[in-house]
Amino acid sequence: MWLTEKFGLSVPVVGAPMANVSGGRLVAAISVAGGLGMLGAGSAVTADWIRTEGSIAAASGKPYGIGLMAWSVRERPEHLEAVLELKPALVSLSFGDYTPYVEPLQKAGIVVATQAGTVADAREAVDAGVDVIVARGAEAGGHGRNAVATLPLLQAILELTELPVLAGGGISGPRGVAAVLAAGAAGAWIGTAFLTCQEALTSEPVRRRVIAADETDTVYGTVFDAASRAGWPDEFGGRALRNAYFDTWQGREDELKTDDAGHTDYVEGTRAADPARASIYAGQGVGSLTGQPTAAEVLDGFATYRTYLQAALSDGAK
Template sequence: MPLPQLFQRLGIRSPVFQAPIGAIASAELAAAVAEAGGVGHLACTWRSPDQLRELLLRMRSLTTGPYGANFVLDFPIDERLGIALEHGVPVISFFWGDGTPHLGRVKAAGAVAIQVIGSVDDAKRAADAGFDLIVAQGMEAGGHVRGSLGTMTLVPQVVDAVTPLPVLAGGGIADRRGVKAAVDLGAVGVWVGTRFLAAQEANIHADYLERVLASSGEDTLYSQLFDVGWPNAPLRSLKNATTRSWEAAGRPLPPHRPGEGEIVAKRADGTGIPRYHFGSPTREVVGNAGAMALYAGEAVGLVNSVAPARTIVEELAQGIP
Protein backbone atom coordinates (compact mmCIF):
# COMPACT_ATOMS: atom_id res chain seq x y z
CA MET A 1 0.00 0.00 0.00
CA PRO A 2 1.53 3.35 -0.99
CA LEU A 3 1.96 5.62 2.00
CA PRO A 4 0.31 9.06 2.01
CA GLN A 5 2.63 11.92 1.12
CA LEU A 6 2.22 13.17 4.68
CA PHE A 7 3.80 9.97 6.01
CA GLN A 8 6.64 10.16 3.54
CA ARG A 9 7.37 13.72 4.65
CA LEU A 10 7.56 12.63 8.29
CA GLY A 11 9.76 9.65 7.51
CA ILE A 12 7.15 7.09 8.54
CA ARG A 13 7.98 3.69 7.07
CA SER A 14 5.26 1.73 8.87
CA PRO A 15 1.94 3.51 9.59
CA VAL A 16 1.78 2.12 13.11
CA PHE A 17 1.08 4.85 15.66
CA GLN A 18 1.65 4.00 19.30
CA ALA A 19 -1.19 5.63 21.21
CA PRO A 20 -0.30 7.98 24.11
CA ILE A 21 -0.96 5.52 26.95
CA GLY A 22 -0.48 7.98 29.79
CA ALA A 23 2.65 7.77 31.89
CA ILE A 24 3.13 4.19 30.63
CA ALA A 25 4.37 5.79 27.38
CA SER A 26 7.97 6.45 28.34
CA ALA A 27 10.44 8.32 26.16
CA GLU A 28 12.16 4.98 25.60
CA LEU A 29 8.93 3.44 24.27
CA ALA A 30 8.05 6.33 21.98
CA ALA A 31 11.60 6.53 20.67
CA ALA A 32 11.80 2.80 20.00
CA VAL A 33 8.58 2.96 17.99
CA ALA A 34 9.93 5.91 16.01
CA GLU A 35 13.22 4.14 15.37
CA ALA A 36 11.26 1.14 14.05
CA GLY A 37 9.60 3.34 11.44
CA GLY A 38 6.32 3.99 13.23
CA VAL A 39 5.20 6.98 15.28
CA GLY A 40 5.75 7.02 19.04
CA HIS A 41 3.53 9.14 21.22
CA LEU A 42 3.94 10.91 24.56
CA ALA A 43 1.12 11.92 26.88
CA CYS A 44 1.94 15.54 27.72
CA THR A 45 -1.17 16.90 29.41
CA TRP A 46 -0.37 16.10 33.05
CA ARG A 47 3.38 16.71 33.17
CA SER A 48 4.68 19.90 34.71
CA PRO A 49 6.39 22.29 32.31
CA ASP A 50 9.80 21.31 33.66
CA GLN A 51 8.98 17.61 33.41
CA LEU A 52 7.82 18.08 29.85
CA ARG A 53 10.99 19.94 28.84
CA GLU A 54 13.09 17.18 30.37
CA LEU A 55 11.04 14.52 28.56
CA LEU A 56 11.38 16.22 25.18
CA LEU A 57 15.12 16.67 25.62
CA ARG A 58 15.31 12.97 26.42
CA MET A 59 13.42 12.20 23.21
CA ARG A 60 15.84 14.31 21.21
CA SER A 61 18.71 12.24 22.58
CA LEU A 62 17.03 8.95 21.72
CA THR A 63 15.66 9.39 18.20
CA THR A 64 15.47 11.56 15.12
CA GLY A 65 12.39 9.64 14.01
CA PRO A 66 8.79 10.83 14.04
CA TYR A 67 6.98 11.10 17.34
CA GLY A 68 4.00 12.95 18.71
CA ALA A 69 2.81 14.88 21.75
CA ASN A 70 -0.77 14.28 22.81
CA PHE A 71 -2.99 16.78 24.63
CA VAL A 72 -6.30 16.11 26.37
CA LEU A 73 -8.61 19.09 26.02
CA ASP A 74 -10.44 18.63 29.32
CA PHE A 75 -7.36 20.24 30.89
CA PRO A 76 -5.40 23.49 30.35
CA ILE A 77 -2.78 22.80 27.69
CA ASP A 78 -1.67 26.18 26.29
CA GLU A 79 1.70 26.34 28.07
CA ARG A 80 2.52 22.69 27.48
CA LEU A 81 1.55 22.86 23.82
CA GLY A 82 3.89 25.84 23.46
CA ILE A 83 6.74 23.86 25.01
CA ALA A 84 6.16 20.97 22.63
CA LEU A 85 6.16 23.26 19.61
CA GLU A 86 9.28 25.10 20.83
CA HIS A 87 11.06 21.74 21.03
CA GLY A 88 10.11 20.92 17.46
CA VAL A 89 7.79 17.99 18.13
CA PRO A 90 6.75 16.95 14.62
CA VAL A 91 3.29 15.54 15.43
CA ILE A 92 0.65 17.05 17.73
CA SER A 93 -2.56 15.19 18.55
CA PHE A 94 -5.66 16.32 20.42
CA PHE A 95 -8.18 14.20 22.29
CA TRP A 96 -11.37 14.69 24.25
CA GLY A 97 -12.53 17.88 22.62
CA ASP A 98 -12.14 20.07 19.58
CA GLY A 99 -8.53 20.99 18.89
CA THR A 100 -9.44 23.57 16.26
CA PRO A 101 -8.60 26.59 18.48
CA HIS A 102 -5.01 25.30 18.66
CA LEU A 103 -4.69 24.38 15.00
CA GLY A 104 -3.16 27.68 13.89
CA ARG A 105 -0.27 27.39 16.36
CA VAL A 106 0.45 23.81 15.30
CA LYS A 107 0.42 24.64 11.61
CA ALA A 108 2.55 27.74 12.09
CA ALA A 109 5.19 25.59 13.79
CA GLY A 110 5.21 23.17 10.85
CA ALA A 111 3.88 20.24 12.87
CA VAL A 112 1.32 17.69 11.72
CA ALA A 113 -2.05 18.08 13.45
CA ILE A 114 -4.09 15.03 14.46
CA GLN A 115 -7.59 14.96 15.90
CA VAL A 116 -8.82 11.85 17.71
CA ILE A 117 -12.58 11.42 17.31
CA GLY A 118 -15.32 8.99 18.24
CA SER A 119 -18.11 9.98 15.86
CA VAL A 120 -18.67 10.75 12.20
CA ASP A 121 -19.83 14.29 13.00
CA ASP A 122 -16.63 15.00 14.92
CA ALA A 123 -14.62 13.63 11.99
CA LYS A 124 -16.37 15.97 9.57
CA ARG A 125 -15.70 18.92 11.85
CA ALA A 126 -12.03 18.06 12.08
CA ALA A 127 -11.75 17.66 8.32
CA ASP A 128 -13.44 21.01 7.72
CA ALA A 129 -11.13 22.68 10.25
CA GLY A 130 -8.04 21.55 8.35
CA PHE A 131 -6.54 18.75 10.43
CA ASP A 132 -3.94 16.66 8.62
CA LEU A 133 -4.98 13.30 9.98
CA ILE A 134 -7.93 11.83 11.86
CA VAL A 135 -7.96 8.94 14.33
CA ALA A 136 -11.28 7.09 14.44
CA GLN A 137 -11.39 5.50 17.90
CA GLY A 138 -13.82 2.62 18.30
CA MET A 139 -15.50 1.77 21.57
CA GLU A 140 -13.35 -1.36 21.99
CA ALA A 141 -10.39 0.83 22.87
CA GLY A 142 -8.73 0.86 26.25
CA GLY A 143 -8.34 3.97 28.35
CA HIS A 144 -10.71 6.86 27.85
CA VAL A 145 -13.25 6.24 25.11
CA ARG A 146 -14.77 9.13 23.20
CA GLY A 147 -17.62 7.59 21.21
CA SER A 148 -20.17 4.78 21.21
CA LEU A 149 -19.59 3.01 17.89
CA GLY A 150 -17.34 0.02 17.37
CA THR A 151 -14.26 0.24 15.19
CA MET A 152 -15.77 -1.97 12.48
CA THR A 153 -18.66 0.44 11.91
CA LEU A 154 -17.01 3.75 12.79
CA VAL A 155 -13.91 3.58 10.58
CA PRO A 156 -15.56 3.06 7.16
CA GLN A 157 -18.17 5.73 7.89
CA VAL A 158 -15.44 8.19 8.85
CA VAL A 159 -13.39 7.27 5.77
CA ASP A 160 -16.40 7.88 3.53
CA ALA A 161 -17.14 11.19 5.26
CA VAL A 162 -13.67 12.74 5.06
CA THR A 163 -11.98 11.24 1.97
CA PRO A 164 -9.32 12.10 0.78
CA LEU A 165 -8.14 13.01 4.30
CA PRO A 166 -6.20 10.04 5.74
CA VAL A 167 -7.75 8.15 8.65
CA LEU A 168 -6.14 5.95 11.31
CA ALA A 169 -8.15 3.20 13.00
CA GLY A 170 -7.98 2.76 16.76
CA GLY A 171 -9.66 0.33 19.14
CA GLY A 172 -9.49 -3.46 19.21
CA ILE A 173 -6.30 -3.72 17.13
CA ALA A 174 -3.43 -5.71 18.61
CA ASP A 175 -2.07 -7.95 15.85
CA ARG A 176 -1.54 -8.01 12.10
CA ARG A 177 -5.05 -9.37 11.50
CA GLY A 178 -6.55 -6.29 13.12
CA VAL A 179 -4.27 -4.07 11.07
CA LYS A 180 -5.30 -5.81 7.85
CA ALA A 181 -8.96 -5.39 8.78
CA ALA A 182 -8.42 -1.69 9.47
CA VAL A 183 -6.78 -1.22 6.06
CA ASP A 184 -9.64 -3.11 4.40
CA LEU A 185 -12.03 -0.66 6.08
CA GLY A 186 -10.19 2.22 4.41
CA ALA A 187 -7.72 3.29 7.10
CA VAL A 188 -4.18 4.20 6.07
CA GLY A 189 -2.72 3.05 9.39
CA VAL A 190 -3.49 2.15 12.98
CA TRP A 191 -3.46 3.76 16.41
CA VAL A 192 -2.53 1.06 18.94
CA GLY A 193 -2.37 1.30 22.71
CA THR A 194 -3.05 -1.99 24.48
CA ARG A 195 -0.43 -4.02 22.59
CA PHE A 196 2.27 -1.53 23.60
CA LEU A 197 1.49 -2.02 27.29
CA ALA A 198 3.54 -5.19 26.92
CA ALA A 199 6.48 -3.54 25.18
CA GLN A 200 9.79 -3.97 26.99
CA GLU A 201 10.24 -0.20 27.04
CA ALA A 202 6.81 0.57 28.55
CA ASN A 203 6.86 2.23 31.97
CA ILE A 204 4.31 -0.22 33.37
CA HIS A 205 4.07 -1.63 36.89
CA ALA A 206 4.81 -5.36 37.10
CA ASP A 207 1.39 -6.14 38.60
CA TYR A 208 -0.36 -4.24 35.82
CA LEU A 209 1.66 -6.02 33.16
CA GLU A 210 0.89 -9.39 34.72
CA ARG A 211 -2.84 -8.64 34.53
CA VAL A 212 -2.57 -7.52 30.91
CA LEU A 213 -0.86 -10.74 29.88
CA ALA A 214 -3.40 -12.91 31.73
CA SER A 215 -6.62 -11.13 30.70
CA SER A 216 -9.18 -11.56 27.95
CA GLY A 217 -11.59 -9.08 26.43
CA GLU A 218 -14.28 -10.24 28.87
CA ASP A 219 -12.07 -9.01 31.70
CA THR A 220 -12.53 -5.36 30.67
CA LEU A 221 -15.15 -2.99 32.03
CA TYR A 222 -16.59 0.10 30.34
CA SER A 223 -17.46 2.65 33.02
CA GLN A 224 -16.75 6.10 34.45
CA LEU A 225 -15.43 4.60 37.66
CA PHE A 226 -11.87 5.96 37.79
CA ASP A 227 -12.91 9.60 37.76
CA VAL A 228 -10.88 11.28 40.51
CA GLY A 229 -8.98 13.99 38.65
CA TRP A 230 -10.89 13.47 35.40
CA PRO A 231 -14.68 13.33 35.89
CA ASN A 232 -17.39 12.52 33.35
CA ALA A 233 -15.08 10.60 31.05
CA PRO A 234 -16.06 7.03 30.04
CA LEU A 235 -13.18 4.57 30.03
CA ARG A 236 -12.32 0.93 29.56
CA SER A 237 -10.15 -0.80 32.15
CA LEU A 238 -9.47 -4.26 33.51
CA LYS A 239 -11.74 -5.51 36.24
CA ASN A 240 -9.99 -5.59 39.61
CA ALA A 241 -10.69 -5.45 43.32
CA THR A 242 -11.88 -1.85 43.03
CA THR A 243 -14.36 -2.53 40.24
CA ARG A 244 -15.62 -5.73 41.87
CA SER A 245 -16.33 -4.11 45.23
CA TRP A 246 -18.08 -1.22 43.47
CA GLU A 247 -20.26 -3.60 41.45
CA ALA A 248 -21.02 -5.70 44.52
CA ALA A 249 -22.21 -2.52 46.27
CA GLY A 250 -24.66 -1.84 43.44
CA ARG A 251 -22.54 0.64 41.48
CA PRO A 252 -23.11 3.61 43.82
CA LEU A 253 -22.23 7.13 42.73
CA PRO A 254 -19.55 9.28 44.38
CA PRO A 255 -19.01 9.88 47.26
CA HIS A 256 -20.68 6.65 48.34
CA ARG A 257 -18.41 4.13 46.61
CA PRO A 258 -16.54 1.53 48.69
CA GLY A 259 -13.21 2.85 49.91
CA GLU A 260 -13.83 6.39 48.66
CA GLY A 261 -10.83 8.56 49.53
CA GLU A 262 -8.66 5.67 50.66
CA ILE A 263 -4.99 5.91 49.60
CA VAL A 264 -4.19 2.68 47.76
CA ALA A 265 -0.67 3.44 46.52
CA LYS A 266 2.05 6.09 46.41
CA ARG A 267 4.15 7.67 43.69
CA ALA A 268 7.92 7.86 43.80
CA ASP A 269 7.73 11.32 45.38
CA GLY A 270 5.58 9.96 48.21
CA THR A 271 2.30 11.51 47.15
CA GLY A 272 -0.72 9.32 47.72
CA ILE A 273 -2.96 7.92 45.02
CA PRO A 274 -6.60 7.66 46.12
CA ARG A 275 -8.85 4.84 45.09
CA TYR A 276 -10.74 5.75 41.89
CA HIS A 277 -7.99 8.10 40.66
CA PHE A 278 -7.68 8.10 36.88
CA GLY A 279 -3.91 7.48 36.84
CA SER A 280 -2.55 4.03 36.01
CA PRO A 281 0.37 2.40 37.83
CA THR A 282 3.88 2.94 36.49
CA ARG A 283 6.99 1.05 37.55
CA GLU A 284 7.81 3.32 40.46
CA VAL A 285 4.40 3.12 42.15
CA VAL A 286 4.42 1.34 45.51
CA GLY A 287 1.42 -0.11 47.30
CA ASN A 288 -1.67 -1.77 45.92
CA ALA A 289 -1.08 -1.00 42.26
CA GLY A 290 -3.57 -3.67 41.23
CA ALA A 291 -6.42 -1.62 42.73
CA MET A 292 -5.70 1.34 40.44
CA ALA A 293 -7.02 2.05 36.95
CA LEU A 294 -5.63 -0.73 34.76
CA TYR A 295 -6.53 0.53 31.32
CA ALA A 296 -6.83 -2.02 28.53
CA GLY A 297 -8.94 -2.51 25.43
CA GLU A 298 -10.96 -5.52 24.36
CA ALA A 299 -7.99 -6.73 22.30
CA VAL A 300 -6.09 -7.44 25.53
CA GLY A 301 -6.83 -11.12 25.00
CA LEU A 302 -4.45 -11.00 22.02
CA VAL A 303 -1.61 -9.65 24.16
CA ASN A 304 0.17 -12.61 25.72
CA SER A 305 3.87 -11.83 25.52
CA VAL A 306 6.35 -9.06 26.22
CA ALA A 307 8.41 -7.92 23.24
CA PRO A 308 10.62 -5.01 22.21
CA ALA A 309 8.65 -2.15 20.70
CA ARG A 310 10.50 -2.65 17.41
CA THR A 311 9.24 -6.22 17.21
CA ILE A 312 5.67 -5.11 17.94
CA VAL A 313 5.81 -2.49 15.19
CA GLU A 314 7.22 -5.00 12.72
CA GLU A 315 4.57 -7.60 13.59
CA LEU A 316 1.73 -5.10 13.25
CA ALA A 317 3.12 -3.79 9.97
CA GLN A 318 2.80 -7.28 8.47
CA GLY A 319 -0.93 -6.57 8.16
CA ILE A 320 -0.34 -3.68 5.78
CA PRO A 321 -0.22 -4.71 2.10
Protein backbone atom coordinates (compact mmCIF):
# COMPACT_ATOMS: atom_id res chain seq x y z
CA MET A 1 0.00 0.00 0.00
CA TRP A 2 1.46 3.34 -1.08
CA LEU A 3 0.87 5.27 2.16
CA THR A 4 2.34 2.72 4.55
CA GLU A 5 5.29 1.92 2.29
CA LYS A 6 6.12 5.56 1.50
CA PHE A 7 6.23 6.68 5.12
CA GLY A 8 6.91 3.43 6.96
CA LEU A 9 3.56 3.36 8.75
CA SER A 10 1.95 0.41 10.51
CA VAL A 11 -1.58 1.87 10.19
CA PRO A 12 -2.76 3.46 6.91
CA VAL A 13 -4.06 6.59 8.62
CA VAL A 14 -3.10 10.25 8.28
CA GLY A 15 -4.13 12.51 11.14
CA ALA A 16 -5.68 15.41 9.25
CA PRO A 17 -4.17 18.85 9.96
CA MET A 18 -6.58 20.71 12.27
CA ALA A 19 -5.91 24.29 13.37
CA ASN A 20 -6.14 24.73 17.15
CA VAL A 21 -6.22 20.94 17.60
CA SER A 22 -3.21 19.22 16.07
CA GLY A 23 -0.14 20.81 17.56
CA GLY A 24 3.26 19.15 17.74
CA ARG A 25 2.37 16.90 20.66
CA LEU A 26 -0.63 15.29 18.94
CA VAL A 27 1.26 15.03 15.65
CA ALA A 28 4.15 13.20 17.33
CA ALA A 29 1.79 10.90 19.23
CA ILE A 30 -0.01 9.86 16.03
CA SER A 31 3.26 9.25 14.21
CA VAL A 32 4.80 7.28 17.08
CA ALA A 33 1.66 5.12 17.21
CA GLY A 34 2.08 4.09 13.57
CA GLY A 35 0.08 6.69 11.65
CA LEU A 36 1.21 9.95 10.06
CA GLY A 37 0.46 12.99 12.20
CA MET A 38 -0.03 16.39 10.57
CA LEU A 39 0.41 19.82 12.07
CA GLY A 40 -2.54 22.15 11.57
CA ALA A 41 -1.00 25.52 10.71
CA GLY A 42 -3.92 27.93 10.78
CA SER A 43 -3.79 31.34 9.14
CA ALA A 44 -3.44 33.13 12.49
CA VAL A 45 -0.29 31.35 13.68
CA THR A 46 3.19 32.79 13.30
CA ALA A 47 6.01 31.23 11.34
CA ASP A 48 7.79 30.71 14.66
CA TRP A 49 4.78 28.73 15.93
CA ILE A 50 5.14 26.45 12.91
CA ARG A 51 8.86 26.04 13.60
CA THR A 52 8.33 25.34 17.31
CA GLU A 53 5.47 22.88 16.91
CA GLY A 54 7.13 21.28 13.90
CA SER A 55 10.26 20.70 15.95
CA ILE A 56 8.17 19.00 18.64
CA ALA A 57 6.63 16.76 15.98
CA ALA A 58 10.03 16.01 14.44
CA ALA A 59 11.61 15.11 17.78
CA SER A 60 9.85 11.74 17.70
CA GLY A 61 12.07 10.74 14.79
CA LYS A 62 9.00 9.59 12.87
CA PRO A 63 7.70 11.08 9.62
CA TYR A 64 5.09 13.81 10.01
CA GLY A 65 3.31 16.38 7.88
CA ILE A 66 2.07 19.96 7.88
CA GLY A 67 -1.17 21.33 6.44
CA LEU A 68 -1.37 24.80 4.90
CA MET A 69 -4.14 26.79 3.18
CA ALA A 70 -3.12 28.19 -0.19
CA TRP A 71 -5.07 31.42 0.27
CA SER A 72 -3.28 32.01 3.57
CA VAL A 73 0.20 31.21 2.24
CA ARG A 74 -0.32 33.86 -0.43
CA GLU A 75 -0.76 36.40 2.37
CA ARG A 76 1.76 34.81 4.73
CA PRO A 77 4.65 33.49 2.59
CA GLU A 78 6.71 33.12 5.76
CA HIS A 79 4.53 30.10 6.59
CA LEU A 80 5.83 28.29 3.52
CA GLU A 81 9.39 29.38 4.32
CA ALA A 82 9.10 27.84 7.80
CA VAL A 83 7.76 24.61 6.33
CA LEU A 84 10.61 24.42 3.81
CA GLU A 85 13.07 24.84 6.67
CA LEU A 86 11.47 22.00 8.63
CA LYS A 87 11.23 19.66 5.62
CA PRO A 88 8.42 17.42 6.88
CA ALA A 89 7.69 14.24 4.98
CA LEU A 90 4.31 15.47 3.70
CA VAL A 91 2.74 18.87 3.09
CA SER A 92 -0.91 19.38 2.28
CA LEU A 93 -1.79 22.56 0.39
CA SER A 94 -5.45 23.19 -0.33
CA PHE A 95 -8.14 25.84 -0.70
CA GLY A 96 -6.97 28.38 -3.22
CA ASP A 97 -4.26 28.44 -5.89
CA TYR A 98 -1.57 26.11 -4.57
CA THR A 99 0.13 25.55 -7.93
CA PRO A 100 3.06 27.97 -7.31
CA TYR A 101 4.08 26.01 -4.22
CA VAL A 102 4.08 22.45 -5.54
CA GLU A 103 7.48 22.53 -7.25
CA PRO A 104 9.41 24.27 -4.43
CA LEU A 105 8.11 21.72 -1.94
CA GLN A 106 8.91 18.77 -4.18
CA LYS A 107 12.40 20.12 -4.87
CA ALA A 108 12.93 20.06 -1.10
CA GLY A 109 12.07 16.36 -1.12
CA ILE A 110 8.60 16.83 0.35
CA VAL A 111 5.56 14.82 -0.77
CA VAL A 112 2.75 17.21 -1.77
CA ALA A 113 -0.93 16.50 -1.22
CA THR A 114 -4.07 18.51 -1.84
CA GLN A 115 -7.66 18.03 -0.78
CA ALA A 116 -10.23 17.67 -3.56
CA GLY A 117 -13.96 18.05 -2.97
CA THR A 118 -15.03 17.40 -6.56
CA VAL A 119 -13.72 15.57 -9.61
CA ALA A 120 -12.90 18.98 -11.11
CA ASP A 121 -10.72 19.70 -8.07
CA ALA A 122 -8.95 16.39 -8.62
CA ARG A 123 -8.32 17.18 -12.30
CA GLU A 124 -6.72 20.46 -11.28
CA ALA A 125 -4.58 18.58 -8.75
CA VAL A 126 -3.35 16.17 -11.40
CA ASP A 127 -2.51 19.05 -13.72
CA ALA A 128 -0.67 20.83 -10.88
CA GLY A 129 1.59 17.81 -10.42
CA VAL A 130 0.78 16.90 -6.82
CA ASP A 131 1.92 13.53 -5.48
CA VAL A 132 -1.25 12.44 -3.70
CA ILE A 133 -4.89 13.53 -3.69
CA VAL A 134 -7.19 13.54 -0.68
CA ALA A 135 -10.79 12.80 -1.68
CA ARG A 136 -12.43 14.99 0.96
CA GLY A 137 -16.11 14.21 1.19
CA ALA A 138 -18.85 16.52 2.42
CA GLU A 139 -19.09 14.55 5.68
CA ALA A 140 -15.68 15.81 6.78
CA GLY A 141 -15.21 18.31 9.57
CA GLY A 142 -13.48 21.63 9.04
CA HIS A 143 -13.17 23.48 5.76
CA GLY A 144 -13.81 22.23 2.26
CA ARG A 145 -16.68 21.71 -0.13
CA ASN A 146 -20.16 20.41 0.66
CA ALA A 147 -20.65 19.03 -2.85
CA VAL A 148 -20.10 15.27 -2.86
CA ALA A 149 -20.08 12.56 -0.18
CA THR A 150 -16.90 10.62 0.49
CA LEU A 151 -17.71 7.31 -1.17
CA PRO A 152 -18.95 8.58 -4.57
CA LEU A 153 -16.14 11.13 -4.64
CA LEU A 154 -13.49 8.53 -3.82
CA GLN A 155 -14.72 6.17 -6.53
CA ALA A 156 -14.79 8.92 -9.15
CA ILE A 157 -11.30 10.18 -8.35
CA LEU A 158 -9.88 6.67 -8.35
CA GLU A 159 -11.31 6.24 -11.88
CA LEU A 160 -9.73 9.54 -12.91
CA THR A 161 -6.11 9.07 -11.89
CA GLU A 162 -3.36 6.60 -11.11
CA LEU A 163 -2.07 8.85 -8.35
CA PRO A 164 -2.49 7.54 -4.80
CA VAL A 165 -5.76 8.75 -3.31
CA LEU A 166 -6.54 9.08 0.39
CA ALA A 167 -10.15 9.16 1.61
CA GLY A 168 -11.35 11.73 4.13
CA GLY A 169 -14.76 12.41 5.62
CA GLY A 170 -16.91 10.36 7.97
CA ILE A 171 -14.28 7.71 8.73
CA SER A 172 -14.77 7.26 12.46
CA GLY A 173 -13.46 3.76 13.12
CA PRO A 174 -11.87 0.62 11.68
CA ARG A 175 -14.96 -0.28 9.65
CA GLY A 176 -14.61 3.01 7.77
CA VAL A 177 -10.92 2.45 7.16
CA ALA A 178 -11.66 -1.03 5.81
CA ALA A 179 -14.36 0.37 3.54
CA VAL A 180 -12.20 2.98 1.82
CA LEU A 181 -9.24 0.61 1.50
CA ALA A 182 -11.51 -1.97 -0.11
CA ALA A 183 -12.63 0.69 -2.58
CA GLY A 184 -9.03 1.34 -3.57
CA ALA A 185 -7.90 4.22 -1.36
CA ALA A 186 -4.23 4.28 -0.33
CA GLY A 187 -5.23 5.20 3.21
CA ALA A 188 -7.59 7.22 5.37
CA TRP A 189 -7.38 10.94 6.16
CA ILE A 190 -8.93 11.33 9.60
CA GLY A 191 -9.47 14.37 11.80
CA THR A 192 -12.58 14.22 13.98
CA ALA A 193 -11.57 10.97 15.70
CA PHE A 194 -8.56 12.77 17.21
CA LEU A 195 -10.43 15.86 18.48
CA THR A 196 -10.67 14.74 22.09
CA CYS A 197 -7.31 12.95 22.32
CA GLN A 198 -5.32 13.72 25.45
CA GLU A 199 -2.52 15.17 23.33
CA ALA A 200 -4.79 17.52 21.35
CA LEU A 201 -4.90 21.30 21.90
CA THR A 202 -8.70 21.12 22.28
CA SER A 203 -9.96 23.00 25.35
CA GLU A 204 -11.93 21.21 28.06
CA PRO A 205 -15.32 22.89 27.37
CA VAL A 206 -14.98 22.03 23.69
CA ARG A 207 -14.04 18.43 24.53
CA ARG A 208 -17.20 18.07 26.61
CA ARG A 209 -19.39 19.47 23.83
CA VAL A 210 -17.80 17.21 21.23
CA ILE A 211 -18.28 14.12 23.36
CA ALA A 212 -21.93 15.02 23.92
CA ALA A 213 -22.61 15.50 20.19
CA ASP A 214 -24.22 12.92 17.94
CA GLU A 215 -23.90 12.40 14.18
CA THR A 216 -26.76 14.80 13.38
CA ASP A 217 -25.30 17.77 15.27
CA THR A 218 -23.07 19.19 12.53
CA VAL A 219 -23.87 21.99 10.10
CA TYR A 220 -22.07 23.34 7.04
CA GLY A 221 -21.71 26.99 6.14
CA THR A 222 -19.65 30.19 6.20
CA VAL A 223 -21.12 31.81 9.32
CA PHE A 224 -18.03 31.28 11.43
CA ASP A 225 -15.73 32.51 8.66
CA ALA A 226 -17.79 35.67 8.26
CA ALA A 227 -17.53 36.12 12.03
CA SER A 228 -13.80 35.49 12.33
CA ARG A 229 -12.78 37.67 9.36
CA ALA A 230 -9.76 35.40 8.97
CA GLY A 231 -9.90 35.58 5.18
CA TRP A 232 -11.43 32.26 4.15
CA PRO A 233 -12.83 32.36 0.59
CA ASP A 234 -16.61 31.93 0.54
CA GLU A 235 -16.09 29.03 -1.85
CA PHE A 236 -14.97 26.88 1.08
CA GLY A 237 -17.35 26.68 4.00
CA GLY A 238 -16.81 24.58 7.07
CA ARG A 239 -18.56 21.73 8.87
CA ALA A 240 -18.88 22.36 12.58
CA LEU A 241 -21.19 21.67 15.50
CA ARG A 242 -24.44 23.61 15.35
CA ASN A 243 -24.77 26.21 18.09
CA ALA A 244 -26.76 29.31 18.99
CA TYR A 245 -24.32 31.64 17.23
CA PHE A 246 -24.63 29.75 13.95
CA ASP A 247 -28.42 29.70 14.15
CA THR A 248 -28.52 33.45 14.84
CA TRP A 249 -26.45 34.38 11.80
CA GLN A 250 -27.25 31.70 9.24
CA GLY A 251 -28.51 33.42 6.10
CA ARG A 252 -27.04 36.76 7.25
CA GLU A 253 -23.40 36.05 6.48
CA ASP A 254 -22.85 39.19 4.38
CA GLU A 255 -24.28 41.32 7.18
CA LEU A 256 -22.07 39.56 9.71
CA LYS A 257 -18.91 40.40 7.75
CA THR A 258 -19.32 44.06 8.69
CA ASP A 259 -21.18 43.68 12.00
CA ASP A 260 -18.61 44.59 14.65
CA ALA A 261 -20.80 43.48 17.55
CA GLY A 262 -21.28 40.07 15.94
CA HIS A 263 -17.55 39.78 15.31
CA THR A 264 -16.73 40.76 18.90
CA ASP A 265 -19.23 38.24 20.26
CA TYR A 266 -17.57 35.50 18.23
CA VAL A 267 -14.04 36.50 19.24
CA GLU A 268 -14.98 36.65 22.91
CA GLY A 269 -16.77 33.31 22.65
CA THR A 270 -13.69 31.77 21.05
CA ARG A 271 -11.38 33.10 23.77
CA ALA A 272 -13.73 31.75 26.43
CA ALA A 273 -14.08 28.42 24.59
CA ASP A 274 -17.84 28.93 24.84
CA PRO A 275 -19.53 26.14 22.82
CA ALA A 276 -22.56 28.38 22.25
CA ARG A 277 -20.53 31.01 20.41
CA ALA A 278 -17.26 29.43 19.25
CA SER A 279 -16.75 27.38 16.11
CA ILE A 280 -16.17 23.71 16.90
CA TYR A 281 -15.21 22.08 13.62
CA ALA A 282 -16.15 18.41 13.47
CA GLY A 283 -17.35 15.90 10.91
CA GLN A 284 -20.32 13.57 10.87
CA GLY A 285 -18.27 10.91 12.63
CA VAL A 286 -18.41 13.00 15.80
CA GLY A 287 -21.11 10.79 17.28
CA SER A 288 -18.58 8.01 17.77
CA LEU A 289 -16.51 10.04 20.27
CA THR A 290 -17.24 8.98 23.82
CA GLY A 291 -14.15 9.85 25.84
CA GLN A 292 -10.64 11.27 25.90
CA PRO A 293 -8.29 8.53 24.68
CA THR A 294 -4.64 8.80 23.83
CA ALA A 295 -3.73 9.02 20.16
CA ALA A 296 -2.14 5.59 20.48
CA GLU A 297 -5.46 4.14 21.66
CA VAL A 298 -7.24 5.67 18.67
CA LEU A 299 -4.64 4.23 16.29
CA ASP A 300 -4.90 0.82 17.97
CA GLY A 301 -8.61 0.89 17.21
CA PHE A 302 -8.06 1.82 13.58
CA ALA A 303 -5.48 -0.96 13.25
CA THR A 304 -8.23 -3.57 13.61
CA TYR A 305 -9.50 -2.65 10.11
CA ARG A 306 -7.93 -5.88 8.86
CA THR A 307 -10.58 -7.90 10.71
CA TYR A 308 -13.34 -6.27 8.66
CA LEU A 309 -11.47 -6.55 5.39
CA GLN A 310 -10.83 -10.24 5.96
CA ALA A 311 -14.47 -10.85 6.86
CA ALA A 312 -15.57 -9.17 3.63
CA LEU A 313 -13.07 -11.13 1.55
CA SER A 314 -14.13 -14.42 3.09
CA ASP A 315 -17.69 -13.75 1.91
CA GLY A 316 -18.98 -15.53 5.00
CA ALA A 317 -17.04 -18.71 4.23
CA LYS A 318 -15.73 -20.66 7.20
